[in-house]
Amino acid sequence: MEPDLFTAAAEERQAREPGRAPLAVRMRPRTLDEVAGQRHLLGEGSPLRRLVATARGPAATSSVILWGPPGTGKTTLAYVISRATDRRFVELSAITAGVKEVRAVIESARREVGASGRETVLFLDEIHRFSKAQQDSLLPAVENRWVTLIAATTENPYFSVISPLLSRSLLLTLESLTDDDIRGLLHRAVADERGLGGALTLAEDAEQHLVRLAGGDARRALTTLEAAAGAALAKGESEIGLATTETAVDRAAVRYDRDGDQHYDVASALIKSIRGSDVDAALHYLARMVEAGEDPRFIARRLMISASEDIGLADPTALQTAVAAAQAVQLIGFPEARITLSQAVIALALAPKSNAAYLAIDAALADVRKGLAGPVPAHLRDAHYGGAQKLGHGQGYQYPHDLPGGIAAQQYAPDAIHGRRYYRPTRYGTEARYAEVAERVRGKLDGE
Secondary structure: OOOEOHHHHHHHHHHHOOOOOHHHHOOOOHHHOOOOHHHHHHHHOOOOHHHHHHHOOHHHHHEEEEEOOOOOOOHHHHHHHHHHHOOOEEEEOOOOOOHHHHHHHHHHHHHHHHHOOOEEEEEEOOOOOOOOOHHHOHHHHHOOOOOEEEEEOOOOHHHHHHHHHHHHHEEEEEOOOOOOHHHHHHHHHHHHOOOOOOOOOEHHHHHHHHHHHOOHHHHHHHHHHHHHHHHHOOOOOOOOHHHHHHHHHHOOOOOOOOOOHHHHHHHHHHHHHHHHHOOOHHHHHHHHHHHOOOOHHHHHHHHHHHHHHHHHHHHOOHHHHHHHHHHHHHHHOOOOHHHHHHHHHHHHHHOHHHHHHHHHHHHHHHHHHHHOOOOOHHOOOOOOOOOOOOOOOOOEEEEEEEOOOOOOOOOOOOOOOOOOOOOOOOOOOOOHHHHHHHHHHHHHHHOO
16 A cells, blocks of 8 residues: 655644644744744755755756754655645655555656656655665665655764765755744744734743753744643633743753853852762752753863863873763764763762862963073973084983883973972872872982
8 A cells, every 4th residue: 555645735634723733733834934943954045945946846856865853844844845846745754664665655656757747755754764775775766766755864864874875865964943943933833823823922931941941842842832831721821931831841940041140150060069079969960951951062061171170180081081972962962962971970070089180280380470481401402403413402312212211310391490390199099100100200300
């Protein structure tokens, strides 16, 4: 049996029956101009504009892979194209479809082209769930343009989509919606006849809460708005307030202003809890930042600083952990990044602590700023240019690799700071070993 068609008519029937259709369905954009966010893909002459334009006629169009987080508009864009197209529009989900269903669509498309010249657009959701063999089954149809494929994925297509299919498709990357995008979407849903039709107003603090809960996901924003609106109407209220919203979505509003004092206060508390080795308090403050929609890259940057400032050589792997977490955050984003950040926070909080590296560089900087510098000792100066030896540069320098133990008893520091000690290691964790090494090496350098 041929798969069900994904038609604009079905969506419009739902939109005309608001008691049955979810708010996210009723508010689904009908044109590209109504799409929230994705400005980088929607400008004049952009691939999506051209795709919609060519969908109205027989002009050939490249297949497209839409890659982005949930709620960024992948299905919406397919819906917009379906409204614009004169072609057959067929939807499959990789969750429920297999090779048999794909081949049925392709064979039907070939017959349709042969019989009437009418082309088929195939929207394949969650393509990353298809195996290599299942994706291979799409290649002949895409190659010969029996179908125009619009595939959606939340996974990195360079890992989850086979190379031959990638090379035959235009890859478009969708981004999480900004707070302003979500805010505009909420305003439109409150006022639009397809949405709440102005029956309710939305309090500013409730709006901020919904924006935070959305996390850049348009579908989540509309779903939580619908729940809050239903709760307000049930109470006979004309405004969707914060208390009603919190009750409706079972999520407390986190008192956290990303541009104000709370932003810095909570971040400071996180770092100080890590410094104090209170892993539970540190996780609490991390959770507050995550729940409030803090930029995960900001959190990761603070953890990298803490790894050097508060742990240093007491556990040299702490910085590696923090850097790896920052790189992972860049690749995966929220919500999965919360797990990576949690791992890093736990590791840093429970690591042995040392601020010796922090104190060492600040002590050295303080001396430099006081003017304690002086000329570089002559035997350490560059001797690789003509005339350097006549100036005495490099004379008397001992090459450590030629000596037993690899250490030469010679002066490295300028006279002004010779004998000063900047690095004062603790005896905690791995730094105890560095302390022993530093003491032994300093003695050899001094000729002891």
